[in-house]
Amino acid sequence: MTHQTPPYHLNSSALRLVAGILILALLTSATGCAAPGRQVIAIGSYDMTEVDHFLSSAAPAARGMALVVVKDGKVIEGAGYDKFGPGTVVDIGSASRWLAAAAMMTLVDQGTLALGDPVSKYLPEFTGEKAGITIRQLWSYDSGLPATDASIDDRTLTLEECVRRIAAGPLPSLPGTAVSDGSVSIQVGARVCEVISGMTWQEFFRVRITEPLGMDSTSFNLMGFNRNPDVAGGARSTAEDYARFLTMLMQGGVWSGKHVLSAEAVAQIEQDQAPASTIAVTPYTAVASLLPSTSRARPGLGMWREETDPGTGTLLIASCPGTYGFTPWIDHKLNLAGVLSMKYDLAKAAYDIMRVRQLVPQAIAAGLRFKDVPATSWAFAAVTDLSARGLVTGYEDGKFHPDNAVTRAEYAKLVCSALGVEPDTVTSDPFKDVTVTHWAAGYVAAAVGKGWLTGYPGGLFKPEEPVSMAQALVVVTRSQRWNDRATLPYADVQPGYWAHAFIEACFTRGIIKKPDPGIESGGKLSPEGHCTRAQACVLLSRLLALKP
Structure with a gap:
């Protein structure tokens, strides 16, 4: 909320x-x-x-x-x-590869590169068994190329010259057979990006990644030598900058309302790109005993699928650790x-x-901690529960303001979110005072469509009007289709009251109780009084506790 x-x-x-x-x-x-x-x-x-x-x-x-x-x-x-x-600003080592892979995928997005393309399509110097190495294999470490090559550290070369030497070198294993963490294949992949874009790697990376994301402290210009950047391990960045990059990935490729990558490209980066290849070496090999979840790590594109759901294979944790301890990770859970x-x-x-x-x-x-909801508060457990579920947040001052009233629009969103109901896609105004541009239009439409909330005469919803305790309980009862009956212990909720039956059901199910500090006082429920933020949290936390 x-x-x-x-x-x-x-x-x-x-x-x-x-x-x-x-x-x-x-x-x-x-x-x-x-x-x-x-x-x-x-x-x-x-x-x-x-x-x-x-x-x-x-x-x-x-x-x-x-x-x-x-x-x-x-x-x-x-x-x-x-x-x-x-x-x-620090050397981020192998964490450079996640950034580089994202830059490469912008070419896939624009249709000028395909992951299944052979490297020889862009670099004819790759011949023989090397000619069939695919772009995918370059970025998933199963290209068969060696892990290292002295030419990568030679700053007198250009990236083009470096890759020509790699093309003339050995192929220790057949492409698509073994995953072996290393820098050589990434160097080749970066050269392909240069050929397609017509830019140097540094310029390409700047235009495609750092400028759109505002990563002003991130580059491959190590010590001013940029003719032959170590693309797999030579970037410098900051924790701030890299966090922007990860946030963009978690937002489906979007940053500040603009697409840096497509959602499909982000999904490709995170997929297991070498399911048939055996794992020979990963960046976690030397530290697997301390980081046990990494023992089954498999490659995406330039990053590692560190932990997956054993049943579905869904990616849970992605990471890309650097040689110097720089460690970025995404926890999808x-x-x-x-x-x-x-x-x-x-x-x-x-x-x-x-x-x-x-x-x-x-x-x-x-869960969240708020200055004005101490552990001694009657609503502490409920507020903590809903905050841990991501259903409620606080205000700019770091407080929750538990006594503030909840509006009808806010309550519609809270209940829908708590019960896993997606907002409706609205193409016309649900109500005169809830237009398609209203922040809660989809939630209001969903709650009304399910019969949980109703409007007022004249086509109004009154979204900013505080929801009453009675209305809040009616929504809970309707959402569960309860029809339980009980004798209510509240002096101000008598038979004949419009919401009596709904409140009976909530009392029977334990949504409200007697005594119930913070909800009722002196034997009165105050059903027409405003439902506060704290009270709404308690009602919904109790409802969620009943769910299997």
């Missing part, structure tokens, strides 16, 4: 992010190194105390760390420790992305990475 006036608002995290970025700009030098001390760009209402304590103790050994966490498209945590900040930034060593940092990735979901699972 989000405050919806205006319909889209900044929560406390977002406001702090705006202010924090301005502060961070003052604290950051031209090279991107944040000032010493803990740097904060955003802290949401989730309790990240354990995460903060752990990173504060772990950061000195790594000479600094930073963490940015995005939940439901909003930054809920962004902090730096020791000499790091969320805007500190929680609609969350995280970026842990450092310049250390992946093997040495494995425990720290594992612990952070344990603590963050624990904080999310515990």
